[in-house]
Amino acid sequence: MKHTRPTIADLAAYDEIIDVRSPAEFAEDHIPGAINCPVLDNEQRIQVGTLYKQVSPFEAKKIGAALVAANIARHLQESFLDRPKSWKPLIYCWRGGDRSGSMTTIFKAIGWQAGQLDGGYKAWRRHVIDHLEALPGQFSFRVITGATGSAKTRILQAIGELGEQILDLEGLASHKGSVLGVLPGQPQPTQKGFETSLFGALQSFDPQRPVYVEAESRKVGNLHVPEALIARIRAGECVNVEATLDARVAFLLHDYDYFFHLPELLNERLDALQALQSRETLSRWHAQVAAGDWPALVRELLELHYDALYRRSQDYHFKDSDAARNFVTDDLSPAGIARLASAMVQSRTAQIA
Numbered sequence: 236m237k238h239t240r241p242t243i244a245d246l247a248a249y250d251e252i253i254d255v256r257s258p259a260e261f262a263e264d265h266i267p268g269a270i271n272c273p274v275l276d277n278e279q280r281i282q283v284g285t286l287y288k289q290v291s292p293f294e295a296k297k298i299g300a301a302l303v304a305a306n307i308a309r310h311l312q313e314s315f316l317d318r319p320k321s322w323k324p325l326i327y328c329w330r331g332g333d334r335s336g337s338m339t340t341i342f343k344a345i346g347w348q349a350g351q352l353d354g355g356y357k358a359w360r361r362h363v364i365d366h367l368e369a370l371p372g373q374f375s376f377r378v379i380t381g382a383t384g385s386a387k388t389r390i391l392q393a394i395g396e397l398g399e400q401i402l403d404l405e406g407l408a409s410h411k412g413s414v415l416g417v418l419p420g421q422p423q424p425t426q427k428g429f430e431t432s433l434f435g436a437l438q439s440f441d442p443q444r445p446v447y448v449e450a451e452s453r454k455v456g457n458l459h460v461p462e463a464l465i466a467r468i469r470a471g472e473c474v475n476v477e478a479t480l481d482a483r484v485a486f487l488l489h490d491y492d493y494f495f496h497l498p499e500l501l502n503e504r505l506d507a508l509q510a511l512q513s514r515e516t517l518s519r520w521h522a523q524v525a526a527g528d529w530p531a532l533v534r535e536l537l538e539l540h541y542d543a544l545y546r547r548s549q550d551y552h553f554k555d556s557d558a559a560r561n562f563v564t565d566d567l568s569p570a571g572i573a574r575l576a577s578a579m580v581q582s583r584t585a586q587i588a
Contacts, residue, residue, distance in 0.1 A: 240353035241325060243362045249325035249350060255334050256327075256356065264427035266327070266359050267435055272310045274303040274334045303337050310338075320346050327352035327359075360427065363434045370434070371467040373442040376402075377583065378468055380450045380549060380559060381476030383413065383541035384483030384533075386490075386567045386575075387449045390476065393576035394447050400440050402448040407432045410456030413541070415504050417456065419493055429458045437464075445472075445583060452548065473559035474579050478567055480537065486567035487533050498524050512540065 246252065252269040254261050257280045261271040275283060279302050287295035318324075324342060328334035331354050342349035352358065379387045388405050395401040409423045410416045424432065440446055450473075453465055460468075478486075494501045505520050516539065523532040560582060562575055 240331065241350040242353050243358055245350070246325065249323045251322070251324045253324050253326045253338070254328075254356070255338050256329055260329065260356075263425045264360070264431055265356070267431065269327075270314075272314060272338075274306045274328075274338060275299065276306075279306075299333075300337075303334065307338050307341055311341075318347065321348070323348040323350070325350045325352055327355045329355050330357045331355035363431055366434050366438070367430060367461045368463045370437040371461075371464040374437070374440060374446045374467065376468050376471030377445045377447045377579075378450050378471040378473045379447065379476065379579070380473050381478065382483065382537070382545045384487045384537055384567075385476040385478045386486050386572050387476060389490075389567075389569075389572045390576050390579070391447055391449050393572050394580060397576060397580050399580055400444055400446045402436055402440075402446055404449065404451050404455055404460060407436065408455040408458045410458070412451055412455050414507050415491065415494070415501075415536075417500075417504065419497060419500065423456050423458055426458055430461065433461065433464065447579075450549075474582070475559040475561050476575065477561045477563045479565045480534070482565045482567045482571075483537060484530060484533050487537075488529055491533075495527070495529055508540065 241248070246266070252266055254265050254269040254271050255274045256265075256271070257273050257275055257277045258271060259277045261269075261273070265271070283295050283299040283302070286298060324347060326335045326339045326342070326349060331352055335351050335355060339349045339351040354361075379391055381387050388403070388411070391401050391403060392406075395403070405412050405416075407424075408429055409418055409421045411418065423429070448468055448471070451460060451465075451468070453460055453462075501524055502521055505517060505524070509517065516535075520532055520535065523529075523535075562578055564571055564575060566574075
């Protein structure tokens with residue numbers, strides 16, 4: 236009987252998942268829950284690859300085998316000596332080749348029930364892509380719309396705290412979604428890592444219940460929302476936050492307060508608007524930054540930039556926006572946000588009843 240390798244469908248049958256790729260490959264994306272035990276580190280992988288191309292595959296394999304053996308020995312000593320005989324690790328590399336095969340062979344020789352993932356990380360990546368095309372169609376999205384500064388993300392999170400299903404795209408992307416959306420000290424994940432997180436979130440949802448999501452563009456910072464997902468969101472039922480300008484300014488002054496301590500970063504982000512705003516307007520905004528006149532700056536950004544962009548985007552992307560139920564407020568404090576979240580959930584319950 237021919238032995239078959241475990242596949243992505245078998246992940247749950249294993250006690251631990253070990254990614255033996257280099258730290259750089261692991262950082263780009265990996266199977267959720269996997270630990271990184273590289274059999275070649277970043278520099279060693281480059282060294283072996285260079286030998287393979289410039290000298291010969293044979294020389295590369297000799298050096299590679301020595302490095303792999305030493306690294307596996309170190310991982311055994313440092314990480315796995317306490318594992319019982321019944322332990323079942325699943326091991327993978329880029330495509331289920333020599334790197335994972337080497338560790339699997341040694342682990343099996345020890346007596347562990349080690350498995351080598353068929354297709355390696357590439358099989359996982361194909362699994363994610365396929366499901367991101369198919370999964371969005373299973374869900375009904377309730378889309379929170381509203382002009383910039385309407386606290387949509389905070390309302391979404393408050394809805395999650397009420398026990399509802401939410402898809403926080405900005406949270407997964409580590410970005411607030413606009414030209415000023417960069418989060419200092421919080422780099423965005425890679426596109427592959429973002430898509431793995433999206434897949435995990437969608438996989439956890441119950442198709443019988445609505446999924447609340449904030450209206451987003453196709454890009455959140457540098458990351459692209461998969462086409463099947465953005466199309467499904469834009470076909471969703473809209474609920475609109477209609478907050479007063481004063482409430483939005485007050486909210487943004489609190490929510491973006493870190494920018495007030497980083498004027499150079501703020502000026503850099505404002506300069507990204509050169510194609511959309513006059514030199515005169517940008518000079519005035521830079522002067523407001525220098526003077527620390529944050530209320531005036533935020534109010535002008537909303538009135539002269541964000542509100543016009545928002546109106547065009549809503550009219551084009553959300554055909555249901557005219558029929559959206561409005562939730563009017565002049566209070567975007569934490570208590571006001573909690574009230575809005577509760578009202579949105581209750582309105583859904585009333586529709587069903």
